[in-house]
Amino acid sequence: MAGAAPRMTVRAAVLGSPVAHSLSPVLHRAAYAALGLDDWTYTAVECAEDGLAPFLAGLDASWAGLSLTMPLKRVALDLAAEVSELAVAVGGANTLVRRDGRWHADNTDVHGIVAALTEAGLGAPASALVLGGGATAASAFAALARLGLAKARLAVRSPERAAASLAAAERVGLAVDVATLDRVPELLDVDLVVSTLPGRAADAFAAPVAASRAALFDVVYAPWPTALAAAVAGAGRTVVGGFPMLLHQAVRQVTLMTGRTDVPVAAMRAAGETELARRA
Template sequence: MLTDRTRLAVWGDPIAHSRSPRLHAAAYEVLGLDWHYGRERVDEAGFPAALSGLDAEWRGLSLTMPLKHVAARSAVSLDDDARRTGAVNTYLLDADGPRGYNTDVGGLARALDEFGVRAPGVIRVLGAGATATSAVVAAARAGAGVVEVRARRVEAAASLRALGPELGIDVRVRALADAASDGEPVDATIAALPGGTDLGPLAEALASTSGPLVDVVYGGWPTPLAQAWDRAGRPAHDGLTMLLHQALLQVRVFVGGDPSLPVDREDAVLAAMRTALMGD
């Protein structure tokens, strides 16, 4: 039972930059919940001991890098998005152990909708790592029939191509270096690359064949990719809107145990979280 559990936190390494505490504090204030949400630096090696040290006061955890894969392996259950991606960013804690969820997928899908990317034909994903996996699933949820994955090494994206049949979409993998010669128009691009990645002339080629850019990073804005989109006269969005929506889905998990179940006064909750996020 979760009734008496009031403690929550975000774990990761590094963690000092995390905006999750302010987002969640704003939500629980609107909901009238006296819950305590903190942050703690936890690396992958220290994760098992930190998790086993939690007592019955703990309700759940938000998990950021580098913990998303070890969290998936340690969960007693996974929602569909966590199972497909092999990544967990949310734990709901109860007597049976941690239940794992991936709200990054839903958060990115909701961000795409907010940016006007609705029922797209083709979405391009840059990168082949863990975040790119969530981006492919989010693109399918947004309605894309085709996802074009651009990877530095084509072989690194084999697991992304394998997601296609389960998601009912066509995942096409191409070399990032070939963007200047074989670029085809796409409705949007999701950049799932490390912050500050500079693709040089390749960025210009990608921007020239794309609709809006959604770059999952939110530090050091505008990124070199965003600047390329700006030069091409195309909109570019940072990862803050994705962060906002994935946090709202975490609130749903912590309150009701289901990321698809809205909380009471959800419009007011989302508005308060948005104000807290943009208040820097």
């Protein structure tokens, strides 16, 4: 009796520059293992903005999906055959999924933020202040709108450079009051502070945020905790780090790429936490 034909390897990857630090391979591979998807692979590929188009052109039918990090989230909108309404609204796509031979662009960062805040008991803030006006701020605005806010505050170094995120806020129906970062201490009468600032850029705001009543969502996940997160936690208030957002956006990506809805969140969380502990 002839043996069964070998199954074709199904490929997925995370693309960006730099990308070597990405936790996505650990999360996606943990999901594949728990789901028994032994024929699925997930790798990390260094790819600059001008390299995405030729990379996509060179992929064969074995490729099911791609996770995108900076600087690829905006250019992906121009390269996809179809773009979700959410990705259009946010102004960036972190996910490309092949459907009927065509690339479909979507955004799972918003889902990641909503899920991370909700599981921490912060799913219904009455007011919020966002620090930093880059691409992650645009996703944060969309998430806050989904959580019911009609208005938020934004503090940035240069209001002129926040035009893209402010346009995204307008598209999702969120009114935003803009101020410069030096005014943060005056803006902290809010339920939630969302820091989208990279690395140690938010360290200077640790004391005033800790002295306020606000809970904190800090998108940084390594090194953790940040000075800001440690100060707010030390003041006894709820702190959500970047890892839960990363986890939940990856969970949504696994569903989009594989079609599976029984995604093993616990297994992915454990794998990610183990890897972060190893890197610390």
